[in-house]
Amino acid sequence: MPDVARVARQARVQRVQDGEALVRRGGRLPGLCVLTSGALKFALPVPERGERVLGLVSGCGTFSEAAALLRRPSSLDVVALADSALLVLPLAAVESLAAATPRFARNLLELLAGRALELQAELEAGVLQRAPQRLAAYLASLAPAGAAQEPATFELPVSKTLLAAILGIKKETLSRLLRDLVERGVIAVSRRRVTVMDRAKLGETR
DSSP, X not given: OHHHHHHHHHOEEEEEOTTOEEEOTTOOOSSEEEEEESXXXXXXXXXXXXXXXXXXXXXXXXXXXXXXXXXXXXXXXXXXXXXXXXXXXXXXXXXXHHHHOHHHHHHHHHHHHHHHHHHHHHHHHHHHOOHHHHHHHXXXXXXXXXXXXXXXXXEOSSOXXXXXXXXXXXXXHHHHHHHHHHHTTSEEEETTEEEESOHHHHHTOO
């Protein structure tokens, strides 16, 4: 598709070092951003309490699409958790492509709608789910697909300190919840490596 190729030619690569902010709260994103490697966290600065981590993206994916497309200031700090690389698409080029290519426009709308549903689900989880349920749901989302009776092993993408912040609990609480799951035979933990031993029990965590 020539329109897509034209936008791709206008894209630029931006690198962000571990601990460096791509943008701070109130700043402007450089364009529509696609993370191609590394990891980023999204944090809300809290006076006298540091920050509240609200999410992360790792590997490959877009983020903060609404703020970028609406040219609104970022409501969060976007900070690299590792040396990261991004593909930055100029907004004017993205808008021209959406106007000229219905399929791209539809995909973009579906992406934004999906983000809205994800946010709704996160809000519901924060209100309706207890800490053990939030942890179990997070671990289940990381587990590779497989049969219910098969162990599933994966690496936590973030430190336990950051995971506790994402779940809205203290690090000591996270350690206690993980220890409880281990003692019940639901998971096994070795540093950041987690093995889900019983998917059914994990899903039943209350």
